[in-house]
Amino acid sequence: MCLIAFALQVHPRYRLVLAANRDEFHARPSAAAQFHVDAPQLFGGRDLQAGGSWLLASAAGRVAAVTNVRSGMPESGLRSRGELVRRGVAVEPLLGELQRVHETAADFGRFNLLAYEAGRLWYAGNHPEARLHQVDAGVHTLSNAALDTPWPKTRRLQAVLSAWLGRGDDAVTPLFDALADPRIAADEDLPSTGVPLEWERRLSAAFITGDDYGTRASSIVLVADDHIRFIERRFGPAGVALGETDERIERASDSTSAAFRR
Numbered sequence: 590m591c592l593i594a595f596a597l598q599v600h601p602r603y604r605l606v607l608a609a610n611r612d613e614f615h616a617r618p619s620a621a622a623q624f625h626v627d628a629p630q631l632f633g634g635r636d637l638q639a640g641g642s643w644l645l646a647s648a649a650g651r652v653a654a655v656t657n658v659r660s661g662m663p664e665s666g667l668r669s670r671g672e673l674v675r676r677g678v679a680v681e682p683l684l685g686e687l688q689r690v691h692e693t694a695a696d697f698g699r700f701n702l703l704a705y706e707a708g709r710l711w712y713a714g715n716h717p718e719a720r721l722h723q724v725d726a727g728v729h730t731l732s733n734a735a736l737d738t739p740w741p742k743t744r745r746l747q748a749v750l751s752a753w754l755g756r757g758d759d760a761v762t763p764l765f766d767a768l769a770d771p772r773i774a775a776d777e778d779l780p781s782t783g784v785p786l787e788w789e790r791r792l793s794a795a796f797i798t799g800d801d802y803g804t805r806a807s808s809i810v811l812v813a814d815d816h817i818r819f820i821e822r823r824f825g826p827a828g829v830a831l832g833e834t835d836e837r838i839e840r841a842s843d844s845t846s847a848a849f850r851r
Contacts, residue, residue, distance in 0.1 A: 598726035641671020653677030658699035659733035661783020670700035677704035694719035741774035798828035
């Protein structure tokens with residue numbers, strides 16, 4: 590992911606509400622959100638180049654998402670950060686696995702990882718140094734910098750999510766509208782992340798369009814006590830809509846079982 594806003598323990602029905610955009614080169618192959626054949630308790634998209642994911646949910650009630658960290662410096666010879674998302678929803682126990690991630694954080698490309706389970710959410714990262722901590726209840730944002738860094742697009746999405754929470758309903762159109770916002774920030778409001786100014790401008794929009802690079806997916810995840818609703822809208826070059834998936838993942842009675850109802 591490249592833009593995330595989430596509300597933890599704020600909504601009257603949903604313990605976690607997450608709205609996110611995945612920005613990527615269109616040439617990189619990926620699969621739409623679905624139940625994974627090799628792990629049928631997991632639901633989400635898959636990166637077909639490295640095998641990982643950017644956002645996953647599980648029938649055990651867990652959710653994990655990752656962003657990269659933009660610094661303008663190249664990366665090579667490191668493990669794919671998409672691997673961390675799968676580990677964040679599939680490996681037991683979660684906190685023990687996150688501690689292992691923390692110990693080996695330098696092996697991965699620059700990352701921010703969010704991992705949720707049973708009303709608690711952890712944030713892990715490795716730039717500029719390894720860190721791991723539990724996130725306080727409230728409304729937070731994450732992009733290609735540290736948690737709650739106030740970039741223009743994160744502030745706008747956070748404001749929309751906060752207003753939506755006050756409504757207390759399930760109509761997710763306002764959240765998708767915010768994720769589809771194409772506005773580019775003024776130059777004086779742009780962060781300085783080590784990429785050329787032209788790219789800083791382009792990446793400042795919540796929804797990025799382009800023939801080579803852009804927003805590939807917009808997702809809403811709503812986590813209740815007995816189910817997770819996972820909605821994904823997919824896009825191609827120039828922002829052309831490619832399809833939508835809206836899935837209700839029922840909570841499995843045994844978190845170690847791959848059996849669940851659909």
